[in-house]
Structures are given as C-alpha cells and as structure tokens.
Amino acid sequence: MPTLQFKGKTFVQNYHLAVNHHQLIPKRELNQTDKVSLHDNLVIQGDNLIALKALLPTYAGRVKCIYIDPLVEMENYANTITAERVRRVINGVPSAKNEALKQGTGGTFSYFELGPTIEMESLLRGNNLPSYTEFARYLFYISTGEEFTESPVNEATGFIGESKNYEVYLIYKPDIEWLKRNALTLQGCQSLPKFKGKQRLVFAPCKYVDDETCRDYRIDFCQLPYEIYRMQQ
Structure with a gap:
C-alpha cells in the first residue's frame, strides 16, 4: 500500500508525545445538556492537538476517523459560532425553509475549554x-x-x-x-x-x-x- 513519505515524518508522528496533558474544563453556560459528560457530543475550545490529547485517556483505541476543518474555527469562534451552529441544528430553526432543519435533530452536546496542564x-x-x-x-x-x-x-x-x-x-x-x-x-x-x-x-x-x-x-x-x-x- 502506498504511503506518503516526507522529510521529518518521524518527528511529526511522534510530536504528540511531547505535548502535555491539559485538563478539560466544562463551561455549563454553553452546554446543550443538563449533565456534562465526556461521552456526550463534544465542542472543545482550544488547539486541535492539545484537545485531542486531552481526550486520549477516554477515547484511546475507540476512534477510527477524525475530521478537522483547519483554519476555520479559530480564536473564540468555538463558543460564538460553532456551538451556536450545533445548537440550532439540535433545536431547529423555525424560520428555515427546510422542514428537517425547522424541526431540529434533537440531541445534546457538552462544551469544554482547555484548562491548565x-x-x-x-x-x-x-x-x-x-x-x-x-x-x-x-x-x-x-x-x-x-x-x-x-x-x-x-x-x-x-x-x-x-x-x-x-x-x-x-x-x-x-x-x-x-x-x-x-x-x-x-x-x-x-x-x-x-x-x-x-x-x-x-x-x-x-x-x-x-x-x-x-x-x-x-x-x-x-x-x-x-x-x-x-x-x-
């Protein structure tokens, strides 16, 4: 099976080992649930690599694929845009033309931010x-x-x-x-x-x-x- 080779590949593959673990601190005012849980759908504000490593103790060996949209949800957009988008999908948008979007999908998510190491x-x-x-x-x-x-x-x-x-x-x-x-x-x-x-x-x-x-x-x-x-x- 063909694999991508590039200079510094080994360093990149092992870089996560040098990243310290951060605490995940729940922000209840931004949750879409009454019970915060790491097993819920998650919105995490912070650097991608640090957030993924913070999730490792809970999800190691259980995730087959992760999609990260780079350079989009930056700065404080996680709580001002991302969480609000997901909240609207869950609760529904009454003014939407699409009936499914109008009704909403239902469900919950827990919102976390990265704490100290x-x-x-x-x-x-x-x-x-x-x-x-x-x-x-x-x-x-x-x-x-x-x-x-x-x-x-x-x-x-x-x-x-x-x-x-x-x-x-x-x-x-x-x-x-x-x-x-x-x-x-x-x-x-x-x-x-x-x-x-x-x-x-x-x-x-x-x-x-x-x-x-x-x-x-x-x-x-x-x-x-x-x-x-x-x-x-």
Whole structure:
C-alpha cells in the first residue's frame, strides 16, 4: 500500500508525545445538556492537538476517523459560532425553509475549554502542584471518563466522586513535604464509608498496607504520580 513519505515524518508522528496533558474544563453556560459528560457530543475550545490529547485517556483505541476543518474555527469562534451552529441544528430553526432543519435533530452536546496542564515532571519535583479540586477533576476524568462535579468533594475523607463502577478517593495536598509524609494506611482503609457494592479507586502517594488488605476493603490502589502516566499512555 502506498504511503506518503516526507522529510521529518518521524518527528511529526511522534510530536504528540511531547505535548502535555491539559485538563478539560466544562463551561455549563454553553452546554446543550443538563449533565456534562465526556461521552456526550463534544465542542472543545482550544488547539486541535492539545484537545485531542486531552481526550486520549477516554477515547484511546475507540476512534477510527477524525475530521478537522483547519483554519476555520479559530480564536473564540468555538463558543460564538460553532456551538451556536450545533445548537440550532439540535433545536431547529423555525424560520428555515427546510422542514428537517425547522424541526431540529434533537440531541445534546457538552462544551469544554482547555484548562491548565498537569505535568509529570512538576508533580515529581513538587513544582506548580495543582489545587486539590483541580487535581481531583483531572484524575476523575482520566480514570472514569465521566462527569466531575465539585459538590461531593470532601478533602477530609478524600472522596472526590462516584462513577458507574467506582467510588473515587484522592489522598493529596499541593505540598511536596506533606506528600512525602502521607499514604494510604490501615486507618485510612477502615475510615472508608460502608461498602455499597462499588470498588474503591484510591489515589495516594504510596500505601502502608499490603495487597491483601486492599482486596479486603475493595480498594484498587493508584500510586501518584506514576499511575497517571500509565493512564495517559
């Protein structure tokens, strides 16, 4: 099968590996849905490559084709033009001559913008550590692909949200010295709420309990920041 060859092809093919992961921040006022989700139709404001990499943890291996219209939806057009176009197609345009367009297709979309990066090197060195809520948002998204809401977050218990399959916990503070001293302990396992049938996904710098104890308490342990790297890959 013929393939296109050009100077620097290998560099171009591998360039995405050098791009840091960005958080995807929902903008509720621009959504066409009451429930924000990465599994919905999506409108994302931001650079194409960065946006695609931000989607990688959720959609890796599931997308067969992507069409990108270059040099059209630039600057702030994503929220002033693109989202409005899609909204009209969904809701319908009463003045349209075409009956299908007049009625609208129905459906929803979730609107996101690119947030700040979470860099592996920064986490390892303790530089520019994200806030608890921002880190919780990022971890919840990449581990579940589901909507993150701030209201259930409880830093005292470590609970950051519940997905279809998991209760998700985060033991973390944006303080490198604190991170060096804290871990998932037996006391921490015992303090978890009563088991409700869902596995517990616990992110922490390290653990002072063995794998058998984790199994007893229905815990899937994810060490920070190394498990993030695995999920990103």
